[in-house]
Amino acid sequence: MSERSEPSSAKKAQFGPLSLRPKQCQICRKTANDLPDRTKLLCCGACRREYYCSKKCQRAAWNQHKTICASNQRVLSALRAHEDPSLASCESMLTKWTKLFRPVLRHALARALELDKTPRRILDAVLIVALSRTSEKAVEKAFIVEAAHVASMDFIRATWNLSEAALANTLEDSRNSLNSGGGGCGLVMVRVTDNGICHVMPFPFSRPVPPPEVGSEESQWEEQLMDAIRMGRISQASTSLLCYCLGLFLVGCIILLFIVGST
Numbered sequence: 001m002s003e004r005s006e007p008s009s010a011k012k013a014q015f016g017p018l019s020l021r022p023k024q025c026q027i028c029r030k031t032a033n034d035l036p037d038r039t040k041l042l043c044c045g046a047c048r049r050e051y052y053c054s055k056k057c058q059r060a061a062w063n064q065h066k067t068i069c070a071s072n073q074r075v076l077s078a079l080r081a082h083e084d085p086s087l088a089s090c091e092s093m094l095t096k097w098t099k100l101f102r103p104v105l106r107h108a109l110a111r112a113l114e115l116d117k118t119p120r121r122i123l124d125a126v127l128i129v130a131l132s133r134t135s136e137k138a139v140e141k142a143f144i145v146e147a148a149h150v151a152s153m154d155f156i157r158a159t160w161n162l163s164e165a166a167l168a169n170t171l172e173d174s175r176n177s178l179n180s181g182g183g184g185c186g187l188v189m190v191r192v193t194d195n196g197i198c199h200v201m202p203f204p205f206s207r208p209v210p211p212p213e214v215g216s217e218e219s220q221w222e223e224q225l226m227d228a229i230r231m232g233r234i235s236q237a238s239t240s241l242l243c244y245c246l247g248l249f250l251v252g253c254i255i256l257l258f259i260v261g262s263t
């Protein structure tokens with residue numbers, strides 16, 4: 001896995017990355033499903049990038065969140081200052097897009113870092129996915145993957161001014177998770193090459209990452225990621241399950257034909 005330097009288009013990055021957290025309480029990890037009916041997760045009013053189950057958890061998280069929050073707000077106000085509506089719409093489209101393709105990005109992260117063989121690599125490598133905006137209005141077709149590669153945590157630190165606090169949080173989560181039998185917490189950075197809008201998302205793995213399914217080449221993760229996005233496939237697993245079911249069905253048909261034919 002080579003660690004390439006960023007293409008020259010990275011120079012266009014003028015906003016810095018926004019940190020997007022998964023939609024769950026950042027303290028007790030509850031999701032909306034764990035809350036009583038009609039209660040919603042609270043979200044940070046200043047940056048709207050982090051979620052909490054209650055005021056209590058929100059207060060408990062503030063000490064850690066304030067640095068990331070400030071950096072998120074800087075990026076958001078830089079975006080707004082450009083007074084370019086296409087930037088704002090690209091930003092909100094990217095937020096929807098990353099939510100939709102979360103399972104696909106997660107799968108790519110696990111395969112790119114070969115987390116089944118080298119789980120501790122999650123502590124010093126990240127996955128960078130370069131996207132370009134299409135003219136499509138549908139979220140699932142809004143971006144295509146230009147390239148994806150693995151970079152070192154230090155490279156990310158130096159090139160992208162990632163908030164030290166955001167990294168420290170993720171690394172601590174990661175170490176705790178690995179030490180207690182989990183799979184750690186990895187980072188994926190998605191970057192729109194046309195305008196430099198960039199999101200960094202943590203991906204926690206609650207269990208050790210299993211090896212890839214039989215028949216799927218670990219080395220082909222980049223192609224698989226590109227295909228999944230191009231075809232708007234939201235989950236990697238469901239298609240292989242679909243193929244499996246279809247295969248079973250066909251075998252059944254052939255057996256049936258054979259039985260019918262022989263009587």
Ligand SMILES: [Zn+2]
Pocket residue numbers: 025026027028029030052053054057
């Ligand atoms: Zn909570």
Ligand SMILES: [Zn+2]
Pocket residue numbers: 044045046047048049050065068069070072
């Ligand atoms: Zn915030």
